[in-house]
Amino acid sequence: MFRTRATKGVNLEKNHCFYSRTASTNVTVSQSSLSKKRPLSTTVPSTSQASSSRSKSLFSVGTRSSTNAKTAAAKKPATSSAPKGATAPKRAAWDTKGKLEDLTKQFESFRKEMLNKENMAQQVVEQKDQAIVKIECEMSEQLQSANKECEKLKNELQQKNTEFEVERESFVKKLKELKDENAALQDKLELVNQQLRTEQKMSAKLRLDEKDLKLDLEARDNTIQQNLSKIAGLDTRVKECEGVIEELKRDKLEHEYERRKLHNTIQELKGNIRVFCRVRPCLPSDGEQENIYSYPDIDQKKISLTKPLSFNETAINETLRKTEKFDFSFDKVFDQSSGQSDIFEEISQLVQSALDGYNVCIFAYGQTGSGKTYTMQGPDMPTDSSQGVIPRSIAQIFQSASQLEHMGWKYTIEASFLEIYNEKIFDLLGNPGKPEKHEIQTASGDVVVTNLTIVNVGHPAQVKGLMETAVKNRHVAETMLNAKSSRSHSVFTLKIKGVNSTTSETCAGKLHLVDLAGSERLKESKAEGERLKETCCINTSLSALGNVIMSLAAKKSHVPFRDSKLTYLLQNSLGGNSKTLMFINVSPREEHFSESINSLRFATKVNNCSIGTAKKVIK
Numbered sequence: 001m002f003r004t005r006a007t008k009g010v011n012l013e014k015n016h017c018f019y020s021r022t023a024s025t026n027v028t029v030s031q032s033s034l035s036k037k038r039p040l041s042t043t044v045p046s047t048s049q050a051s052s053s054r055s056k057s058l059f060s061v062g063t064r065s066s067t068n069a070k071t072a073a074a075k076k077p078a079t080s081s082a083p084k085g086a087t088a089p090k091r092a093a094w095d096t097k098g099k100l101e102d103l104t105k106q107f108e109s110f111r112k113e114m115l116n117k118e119n120m121a122q123q124v125v126e127q128k129d130q131a132i133v134k135i136e137c138e139m140s141e142q143l144q145s146a147n148k149e150c151e152k153l154k155n156e157l158q159q160k161n162t163e164f165e166v167e168r169e170s171f172v173k174k175l176k177e178l179k180d181e182n183a184a185l186q187d188k189l190e191l192v193n194q195q196l197r198t199e200q201k202m203s204a205k206l207r208l209d210e211k212d213l214k215l216d217l218e219a220r221d222n223t224i225q226q227n228l229s230k231i232a233g234l235d236t237r238v239k240e241c242e243g244v245i246e247e248l249k250r251d252k253l254e255h256e257y258e259r260r261k262l263h264n265t266i267q268e269l270k271g272n273i274r275v276f277c278r279v280r281p282c283l284p285s286d287g288e289q290e291n292i293y294s295y296p297d298i299d300q301k302k303i304s305l306t307k308p309l310s311f312n313e314t315a316i317n318e319t320l321r322k323t324e325k326f327d328f329s330f331d332k333v334f335d336q337s338s339g340q341s342d343i344f345e346e347i348s349q350l351v352q353s354a355l356d357g358y359n360v361c362i363f364a365y366g367q368t369g370s371g372k373t374y375t376m377q378g379p380d381m382p383t384d385s386s387q388g389v390i391p392r393s394i395a396q397i398f399q400s401a402s403q404l405e406h407m408g409w410k411y412t413i414e415a416s417f418l419e420i421y422n423e424k425i426f427d428l429l430g431n432p433g434k435p436e437k438h439e440i441q442t443a444s445g446d447v448v449v450t451n452l453t454i455v456n457v458g459h460p461a462q463v464k465g466l467m468e469t470a471v472k473n474r475h476v477a478e479t480m481l482n483a484k485s486s487r488s489h490s491v492f493t494l495k496i497k498g499v500n501s502t503t504s505e506t507c508a509g510k511l512h513l514v515d516l517a518g519s520e521r522l523k524e525s526k527a528e529g530e531r532l533k534e535t536c537c538i539n540t541s542l543s544a545l546g547n548v549i550m551s552l553a554a555k556k557s558h559v560p561f562r563d564s565k566l567t568y569l570l571q572n573s574l575g576g577n578s579k580t581l582m583f584i585n586v587s588p589r590e591e592h593f594s595e596s597i598n599s600l601r602f603a604t605k606v607n608n609c610s611i612g613t614a615k616k617v618i619k
């Protein structure tokens with residue numbers, strides 16, 4: 001209904017109402033007057049014959065349809081009766097024409113009156129329409145504001161709903177948590193109840209146990225009293241035992257002393273100078289070699305050398321060759337298959353003597369490439385099984401020293417490493433960039449080398465570093481016989497001092513481990529120039545060593561220690577106060593036959609020497 005009216009000129013959107021129908025009426029309704037709720041201002045044409053009372057009655061009609069009904073009702077009587085103002089003249093009965101004119105006039109006046117009435121009714125209708133439009137506008141406004149209010153309320157409701165939802169969710173969550181907590185508390189309660197029940201049971205049991213324990217305690221008290229009297233008896237027994245232990249300790253020390261004496265006697269029986277022979281195995285670099293060595297006895301004391309075929313000029317000498325067999329006997333012979341541990345097993349007792357306060361000297365003698373360095377030090381990259389005499393001796397000395405500690409022995413060990421090259425001393429542990437001059441001096445019976453580096457050794461691992469430094473510093477020169485030949489004598493010395501805090505006994509021993517320079521003769525080495533000088537020096541010192549040993553054996557009044565630096569340095573370890581071992585290293589190569597024979601002959605001479613009895617050095 002509102003929309004229909006709006007098409008007739010009502011603009012609801014702009015909150016503005018305007019209605020006009022000027023063509024047939026002059027009714028004007030202004031919005032401002034409507035909004036102020038004043039009575040409608042209406043203009044009705046004055047020409048109308050309708051009375052104001054009639055207009056009022058028409059205005060009181062509420063709807064258009066009822067207005068139309070009234071209009072229709074007003075028309076009805078007009079058709080049945082003549083209008084009030086028309087007075088028709090009396091006509092003669094025959095004056096039909098006059099009568100018709102009268103009737104026409106009456107009809108015309110009636111028609112005019114009816115038209116007026118209709119206009120009036122139309123105006124009323126329009127006024128009603130305007131009122132309706134106004135009401136509609138108001139209602140529209142109210143509706144709009146109601147809609148807005150409704151929208152606002154809706155939004156608020158929605159917001160409230162959301163808040164409520166959030167609150168509800170948190171409440172549900174809290175409720176769940178509380179439920180969980182409650183369940184956990186129930187469980188706990190159940191557990192506590194269980195524990196309570198168990199503890200109640202236990203407490204009941206404990207009460208029973210307590211009674212038993214009291215009885216038991218009383219019984220134990222009695223036992224303790226009995227044991228205390230027993231302990232008093234045992235205390236006396238312990239004191240007696242302590243006396244026995246002290247006696248046993250004294251006995252042990254005496255036995256240790258006895259052991260050392262016996263050990264020394266065994267060493268003496270073996271001879272203070274002993275010779276071991278070792279044959280180097282064939283290396284891939286040796287090529288194919290005829291076996292020139294044989295070992296005739298099972299005691300490993302004999303070695304036979306057969307002259308190789310290549311040394312005979314003709315095949316006729318084949319028969320002769322068979323007879324050219326050279327037999328040698330030594331304290332021990334190690335064949336090609338002997339390992340480093342086999343060698344050390346035989347000399348470990350000698351090394352032990354150094355710890356017991358004796359001077360011990362172990363040499364390796366032989367031509368270049370016969371295995372001297374291998375025997376004394378091991379290969380360039382030694383493993384536990386391939387390491388030589390020097391590292392093994394050090395390990396043993398440290399091990400024995402720690403074993404003797406619980407008998408009251410405390411040892412200090414000092415190490416030095418030097419080489420004698422062309423009759424000059426070089427410090428192998430010193431700084432090669434700053435070489436010092438070294439002299440051999442004798443002071444209060446001891447031999448000392450001036451400016452020599454002496455290192456206090458606390459652990460065997462420390463010696464490994466010293467060995468590496470020495471190897472770097474060592475003079476290595478090329479000869480025709482061995483690409484990397486040591487042309488110097490190297491002397492590694494351990495000075496061992498021991499003090500026994502229980503017996504106040506002291507001892508001082510020295511262990512010299514000497515890797516001699518190659519013993520090949522001048523003719524064999526084909527040396528010239530500097531190498532010739534080296535070879536001469538080596539040969540002189542090796543001959544001097546031989547001469548000293550021979551003189552000592554012959555108990556000559558003069559022993560030519562001063563003939564070489566080597567013998568002068570080792571004078572205290574070569575005499576009667578020392579134990580000496582010489583390794584004779586020989587090569588398996590056929591072409592080294594002559595040199596091998598020479599080495600073995602020299603070793604035989606040494607082996608036949610007897611150099612008095614070694615004495616323990618007590619400082």
Ligand SMILES: Nc1ncnc2c1ncn2[C@@H]1O[C@H](COP(=O)(O)OP(=O)(O)OP(=O)(O)O)[C@@H](O)[C@H]1O
Pocket residue numbers: 279280281283366367368369370371372373374375379380482484485486516517518585
């Ligand atoms: N028993 C052995 N087992 C395995 N290899 C050995 C043995 N003896 C020596 N060799 C090897 O033979 C070679 C020569 O040995 P080594 O250098 O010890 O001879 P050397 O007599 O000390 O010579 P030099 O007088 O030149 O020092 C080395 O490569 C060494 O590793």
